[in-house]
Amino acid sequence: xxxxxxxxxxxxxxxxxxxxxxxxxxxxxxxxxxxxxxxxxxxxxxxxxxxxxxxxxxxxxxxxxxxxxxxxxxxxxxxxxxxxxxxxxxxxxxxxxxxxxxxxxxxxxxxx
Amino acid sequence: xxxxxxxxxxxxxxxxxxxxxxxxxxxxxxxxxxxxxxxxxxxxxxxxxxxxxxxxxxxxxxxxxxxxxxxxxxxxxxxxxxxxxxxxxxxxxxxxxxxxxxxxxxxxxxxxxxxxxxxxxxxxxxxxxxxxxxxxxxxxxxxxxxxxxxxxxxxxxxxxxxxxxxxxxxxxxxxxxxxxxxxxxxxxxxxxxxxxxxxxxxxxxxxxxxx
Numbered sequence: 001x002x003x004x005x006x007x008x009x010x011x012x013x014x015x016x017x018x019x020x021x022x023x024x025x026x027x028x029x030x031x032x033x034x035x036x037x038x039x040x041x042x043x044x045x046x047x048x049x050x051x052x053x054x055x056x057x058x059x060x061x062x063x064x065x066x067x068x069x070x071x072x073x074x075x076x077x078x079x080x081x082x083x084x085x086x087x088x089x090x091x092x093x094x095x096x097x098x099x100x101x102x103x104x105x106x107x108x109x110x111x112x
Numbered sequence: 113x114x115x116x117x118x119x120x121x122x123x124x125x126x127x128x129x130x131x132x133x134x135x136x137x138x139x140x141x142x143x144x145x146x147x148x149x150x151x152x153x154x155x156x157x158x159x160x161x162x163x164x165x166x167x168x169x170x171x172x173x174x175x176x177x178x179x180x181x182x183x184x185x186x187x188x189x190x191x192x193x194x195x196x197x198x199x200x201x202x203x204x205x206x207x208x209x210x211x212x213x214x215x216x217x218x219x220x221x222x223x224x225x226x227x228x229x230x231x232x233x234x235x236x237x238x239x240x241x242x243x244x245x246x247x248x249x250x251x252x253x254x255x256x257x258x259x260x261x262x263x264x265x266x267x268x269x270x271x272x273x274x275x276x277x278x279x280x281x282x283x284x285x286x287x288x289x290x291x292x293x294x295x296x297x298x299x300x301x302x303x304x305x306x307x308x309x310x311x312x313x314x315x316x317x318x319x320x321x322x323x
Contacts, residue, residue: 024188048184052192056243058317076251078236084181097317106192
């Protein structure tokens with residue numbers, strides 16, 4: 001057993017990125033709300049921001065820095081709409097552009 | 113507490129070992145592409161309407177390791193991502209090669225549910241083109257370091273043009289995909305031409321924070 005623990009420790013230390021976990025945060029969920037903007041409560045490092053939604057309807061996801069500037073904007077009518085670029089310190093946003101489908105949407109990002 | 117820490121460490125270790133073992137058993141993307149393979153036995157509306165996914169694989173169809181970000185589609189998505197199914201990375205196909213100022217590639221990856229996901233110029237999934245205005249998937253914005261408009265198209269769409277300030281400019285159209293890199297003004301619409309000669313104009317929504 002001790003040998004396994006030592007082996008596991010060696011692996012974890014050799015691959016620190018694998019050991020550091022980002023958790024997925026659902027920051028908004030609901031229906032409809034065209035032109036609605038939804039955001040996280042605060043700023044932190046982000047790995048991605050995405051929204052699952054009705055296919056064929058357009059959504060935007062992006063980040064906002066501490067100066068109020070938007071960056072990393074991605075707009076898509078595929079499901080999900082995703083921005084895979086990460087952000088060192090940002091608020092994550094999703095925007096319903098024209099989804100009045102009555103299909104539930106789920107906005108998610110990551111936090112350390 | 114010690115037991116919890118030990119369990120966590122072991123879980124992390126086994127997960128890493130498991131990934132390594134999985135790669136050995138199923139073959140890496142590079143090895144999967146080293147020889148031509150039969151089209152995958154999957155089906156779904158989007159998959160069935162993309163001829164590019166039904167040709168035998170070639171050496172450059174393998175998903176580059178830097179495009180592993182496609183896994184973000186299903187990472188801890190639970191119920192919200194259940195429609196996607198399991199990504200079949202070994203069945204990826206390159207749709208566009210070396211496009212735009214970043215010379216990016218645009219890849220399609222089918223899933224075992226017949227959904228077609230994409231990566232290289234942003235990521236996402238299309239399951240049924242009939243759900244899209246004009247049957248055209250539209251994605252745009254800051255993707256892979258470029259300001260682009262791009263998407264997947266079914267076999268019956270033969271041409272795509274972008275409308276900018278009232279003038280019509282051709283997009284690159286290949287292998288069930290289109291691409292246009294934006295310089296300055298954002299396009300306001302796409303014009304799709306279909307196999308039967310019909311045309312349809314599809315509006316592009318305004319990008320947040322831009323006019």
